[in-house]
Each structure stands twice: as structure tokens, then as C-alpha cells.
Amino acid sequence: MSGSELSYYRAIDQCTRSLKNLEACLDKAETYSAEKKFGVEVLMAGRLAPDMGGFIYQVQSACDYVKGAAAWLSGQVPPRHEDHETTIDEVRARIRKTVAYVESLIEPQYAEAATRRVKLSWAPGKAIGGEDYLLQVAIPNIYFHIVMAYAILRHNGVGVGKMDFLGPMNFVDA
Amino acid sequence: MSGSELSYYRAIDQCTRSLKNLEACLDKAETYSAEKKFGVEVLMAGRLAPDMGGFIYQVQSACDYVKGAAAWLSGQVPPRHEDHETTIDEVRARIRKTVAYVESLIEPQYAEAATRRVKLSWAPGKAIGGEDYLLQVAIPNIYFHIVMAYAILRHNGVGVGKMDFLGPMNFVDA
Secondary structure, eight states: OOTTEEEHHHHHHHHHHHHHHHHHHHHHHHHHHHHTTSOTHHHHTOOSSTTSOOHHHHHHHHHHHHHHHHHHHTTOOOOOOOOOOOSHHHHHHHHHHHHHHHHTSOGGGGTTGGGOEEOOTTSTTEEEEHHHIIIIIIHHHHHHHHHHHHHHHHHTTOOOOHHHHHOOOOOEEO | OOTTEEEHHHHHHHHHHHHHHHHHHHHHHHHHHHHHTSOTHHHHTOOSSTTSOOHHHHHHHHHHHHHHHHHHHTTOOOOOOOOOOOSHHHHHHHHHHHHHHHHTSOGGGGTTGGGOEEOOTTSTTEEEEHHHIIIIIIHHHHHHHHHHHHHHHHHTTOOOOHHHHHOOOOOEEO
16 A cells, blocks of 8 residues: 555544444433433434434434445445334444444455445435545545534533544554 | 545545535524524534533634644644634634645645654644544544534524535536
């Protein structure tokens, strides 16, 4: 690999890690609701505006963009995951199912990522190249929905901090 | 460029575009406050939780992560931009100053991005490699603060939609 280019595989892997970090925020949501003596389903139904998707929708969308990015960039058709989650345990399971799918793909499958053309259901008749798809569609959408899920918890008082969102980073001694 | 790798330059360029998309959301904030007859400074001071940074802080942070990523990955020391913004016009100017800096850098300056080691003020004694810095620090932080700024506007009733956040994408006819 040359010094000036990035790996598609690693870019997707980091998105998957960000989903795992969101799963850890679910534990904080559960603890908080127990401490404050309300049902955690209140947080699962939380939203920032009445005409905006709630917490579970944000997680489902983040999962689907991660799954789609991994699939299309590695030459697969993404498996369909139905949006039937209503409980926190089902939300956890949705994240784990997504992570398991992405982790079933191996680096050589991304070899042609840059030259693939991706079609999206919300852009009929159009396609987008692999690099533009990753940078302009996948990454912004994945982080949009993960951050919005985080924001809903934070707005409702859950003690999640930026480091919960960022998760582990590969720092070394300087 | 091989088919399996991504450009650091293009990854940073997309982050810069996302900042420009946020600037367009400022126009919607201004229009909304005029229609509803309140001062736009209310939105600039908006926040999602009392112990969380407000709108202007979120924009300043997004700008600094974009500026830092462009600088460190291209072998520069980022210029210092003081956090003195209080008005919407000053917020616009901060975004434009950041964009102008990043756009002053050219693709060949990123040639050694992957092999650079970056030190961060909030991780004393530590460093992180160029690829990990981009994927684990820069991109997540940039989108965290941009999405949080967007979320504050949305929560306060500004009619920003996902397409305002995503901005133009390079779709072609399928």
C-alpha cells in the first residue's frame, strides 16, 4: 500500500466500531433509567423534534448504512434486516446482527471497492462511484444517525460523554 | 491510484464540503428566526443539554477538527483560530476562514499522510498514525460536531432536512 491512500476495509471497520460504541451507550441508558426509576422504553422512544425519527429509527438507519456500505463496496447484496425493534434488547440485537454481517466480510473482498457503482433506493435512475459513495453517502449518513441517537440520549439526561462515542483509539507512546 | 484505496485528500475535501453544507443551514436558521420574530442569537446559544456545548461551540469544534486534520495530514502546523464568535455572521466567517485554509492545501501535500504521526493536546505523551488519526479521531469528531450543530437547529424548529446536511453528491445516470 502506498503512503498516500486509505483502505476501504479499514474505513468500514471503523464505522462498525462506532456502532459498537453506540451499543455501549445503551448500557448507560439502561442504568440511568433504572436509577431514575422510569422505563428505558421512554428513551427508546425519545426524539429531538416531533417530525423526526426517534431513537430506535436512528439506530436502525445507522445499522442499515453500515451494512449497505460493507455489502456494496465488497460486491455483495446486503441482507434485509426488518425494522421491527421495539425494546432495548432488540436494539442491541440489531446492532450485533449488523456487526456480525460486516465482520463476516474480509479485506480482499473490498479490492474493487473504488470502481464499483452503487445504486440507492432513494435515488432512482442514478448511481454513484465507490469512493463518492463511501465519502458522500455512507460515512455522513452513518455518523448522522449514530450522533443523532447519542444526542437523543444526552438530551434526555443519560451521562454519555464524547469518549463513549469515540471509543478506543490506536494511540501509541509519543 | 489502485482500485482498492482511498485518497486522503478527497476524504478531507468531503469534510470541508460538509462544513459548507452547515453554512447553508445558517441561512435557514436566519430565515426561521425572522419568520418567527425572535433574534437568531437564541439559536446561536441553543444547546441540547445544560452541561453540553452550545451551537457556536459545536461549529468552532467542527471547524478546528477539519483544520487540524487538513494541516496534520499534509505536514503543516494548523493556524490558530481564536474562539471569539458570538454572532451568526461571525460563525459564518469562522466556517469560511476554515474552508479557505483547507482549500489552500493541494493534493500532493497529502502524499505522506498515512505515515505521519499526529499528537493531540488532549492526549499528552501519545501520538497516533495518519490513518488511525483520520478514521478514529478526525472524521468521527468532525461529524459529531456538525451533526450536533444541525441537531440543535432541528430541535429548535429550524426546517433543516437530511439533504441540507448531505449536500450535493456525485450521482450519475445509472
